[in-house]
Amino acid sequence: MRMTRYFLPVLREIPSEAQITSHKLMLRAGMIKQAVSGIYSWMPLGLRVLQKIERIVIEEQERAGHIPLLMPTIQPASLWQKSGRYDDYGEEMLRIRDRHNRDLLYGPTNEELITEIFSSHVKSYRDLPLTLFHIQWKFRDEMRPRFGVMRGREFLMKDGYNFDIDMDAAIHSYNRHMVSYLKTYERLGLKAIPMRADTGPIGGKYSHEFLVLADTGESEVFFDKRILNYNFGISELNFDDIDECQSIVDKWTIPYARTDETHDQETFDREVSQEHQGISRAIEVGQIFYFGTKYSEPMGALVTNSEGMHVPVHMGSHGIGVSRLVGAIIEAYHDEKGIKWPIVVAPYKVGIINAVMGDKESCEVSERIYNELNNANLEPIYDDRDERAGSKFNTMELIGIPWRITVGPRGLKKGVVELTNRYNGDRVEVPTGNIVNTMNKMGDCILD
RNA sequence: CGGGGUGUAGCGCAGUCUGGUAGCGCAUCAGUUUUGGGAACUGGAGGUCGUUGGUUCGAAUCCAAUCACCCCGACCA
Numbered sequence: 001m002r003m004t005r006y007f008l009p010v011l012r013e014i015p016s017e018a019q020i021t022s023h024k025l026m027l028r029a030g031m032i033k034q035a036v037s038g039i040y041s042w043m044p045l046g047l048r049v050l051q052k053i054e055r056i057v058i059e060e061q062e063r064a065g066h067i068p069l070l071m072p073t074i075q076p077a078s079l080w081q082k083s084g085r086y087d088d089y090g091e092e093m094l095r096i097r098d099r100h101n102r103d104l105l106y107g108p109t110n111e112e113l114i115t116e117i118f119s120s121h122v123k124s125y126r127d128l129p130l131t132l133f134h135i136q137w138k139f140r141d142e143m144r145p146r147f148g149v150m151r152g153r154e155f156l157m158k159d160g161y162n163f164d165i166d167m168d169a170a171i172h173s174y175n176r177h178m179v180s181y182l183k184t185y186e187r188l189g190l191k192a193i194p195m196r197a198d199t200g201p202i203g204g205k206y207s208h209e210f211l212v213l214a215d216t217g218e219s220e221v222f223f224d225k226r227i228l229n230y231n232f233g234i235s236e237l238n239f240d241d242i243d244e245c246q247s248i249v250d251k252w253t254i255p256y257a258r259t260d261e262t263h264d265q266e267t268f269d270r271e272v273s274q275e276h277q278g279i280s281r282a283i284e285v286g287q288i289f290y291f292g293t294k295y296s297e298p299m300g301a302l303v304t305n306s307e308g309m310h311v312p313v314h315m316g317s318h319g320i321g322v323s324r325l326v327g328a329i330i331e332a333y334h335d336e337k338g339i340k341w342p343i344v345v346a347p348y349k350v351g352i353i354n355a356v357m358g359d360k361e362s363c364e365v366s367e368r369i370y371n372e373l374n375n376a377n378l379e380p381i382y383d384d385r386d387e388r389a390g391s392k393f394n395t396m397e398l399i400g401i402p403w404r405i406t407v408g409p410r411g412l413k414k415g416v417v418e419l420t421n422r423y424n425g426d427r428v429e430v431p432t433g434n435i436v437n438t439m440n441k442m443g444d445c446i447l448d
Numbered sequence: 449c450g451g452g453g454u455g456u457a458g459c460g461c462a463g464u465c466u467g468g469u470a471g472c473g474c475a476u477c478a479g480u481u482u483u484g485g486g487a488a489c490u491g492g493a494g495g496u497c498g499u500u501g502g503u504u505c506g507a508a509u510c511c512a513a514u515c516a517c518c519c520c521g522a523c524c525a
Contacts (some may be wrong), residue, residue: 013460157525320524355484390485408484
């Protein structure tokens with residue numbers, strides 16, 4: 001992308017509405033624009049990041065065997081009346097009425113809708129297990145939205161729902177989700193710790209929240225610090241292997257890790273020695289639930305089991321806050337100059353700075369490098385604006401592009417351009433020829 | 449929803465106490481000179497001072513109502 005043709009409304013000054021780092025940086029980097037309290041437009045740069053995260057989430061879901069579909073944002077009130085949640089959900093649910101006076105709502109979650117879909121098509125245990133998911137905008141009319149996309153009213157969420165024949169099978173689905181979530185967060189460059197959680201309005205007995213430690217987090221968490229050394233790794237695993245999933249879940253959930261809702265100081269002291277006790281603020285980036293037949297019973301989601309009996313399916317639901325993750329990643333990856341995107345979610349991978357627009361050779365070499373990187377799918381963004389070099393450096397650092405190639409007469413005299421790593425500041429001079437090779441050799445080392 | 453704060457140009461702010469018809473920095477537009485860490489000069493454009501009503505000869509300024517946004521709390525992916 002050429003900056004002269006792009007729409008990148010960066011701000012030099014921090015809008016007064018923002019308090020926390022990620023919100024300030026998202027506004028300054030021109031990623032979002034508030035439409036009204038807790039509701040944002042995603043500007044081109046922000047959208048690219050959002051979509052990259054979405055892509056990773058989808059890939060990991062499909063890898064775990066979960067099936068994508070897409071449900072609407074608007075739902076009929078009647079479904080929620082059937083489950084009994086229409087009255088329970090309260091003011092957080094945005095209720096709407098259409099021209100025929102029918103009661104609708106902007107979905108805060110989709111248990112009812114998915115159960116309806118499931119029950120009208122699945123009748124036999126032979127079709128189980130089944131896990132369906134989608135990534136869709138949700139709306140929860142928070143009393144007090146804040147922190148930008150971290151706590152908006154409208155938010156993008158991946159929510160998935162598993163259907164199993166009995167509790168044992170559903171627990172495996174629960175475990176499978178935990179494993180795939182751990183993998184997803186790790187790919188995104190985040191250390192997310194599963195913590196025992198309250199089930200809230202979703203209901204049920206089993207639930208874990210995934211929390212990323214950050215000073216600006218909304219929850220206070222208590223955990224065994226040794227969990228921080230755990231690495232999921234990228235090794236292949238079989239999501240259908242019940243024992244393998246269970247052992248991973250055990251490893252991650254046996255050490256003490258709880259939010260303030262479920263924290264118990266006595267247990268904490270008994271299970272974790274003083275030196276290993278960790279207390280921190282944290283951002284919740286996902287949650288998984290097993291709730292059995294809470295929805296399948298009232299909504300009549302029955303299947304025939306192997307004995308020919310009609311039984312309600314066992315269900316769970318699972319959410320990843322996709323739009324919130326954008327903020328969470330920035331909280332984890334930034335410095336005083338701006339964002340430092342992990343390369344897997346970076347909106348562009350390489351920024352090209354033409355340091356002297358008046359210099360003919362600089363322009364030619366910049367153009368050539370831009371075209372080469374583009375053709376190699378290395379997602380370059382070329383700052384071809386007629387600006388001072390300093391201004392371009394600052395913009396590139398603010399928007400967090402992982403690699404920067406600086407082209408200018410100083411280097412070109414020696415036949416080199418400067419390659420700078422946003423993550424650690426390392427810079428090397430590289431020959432102007434075959435930049436694509438050089439970049440490919442650099443690999444994905446930004447998460448290390 | 450309780451408590452507090454703020455609304456003045458795209459962004460950041462001053463002016464409000466003490467009423468006299470709006471200003472600064474950045475951004476923006478034109479031109480010239482510049483050009484490796486947010487350039488300089490010259491000239492220009494841009495504001496129903498959140499909204500409505502009131503007081504007054506006169507309101508950004510005083511009074512009232514209202515709306516919006518932000519912060520602290522209680523609640524949530």
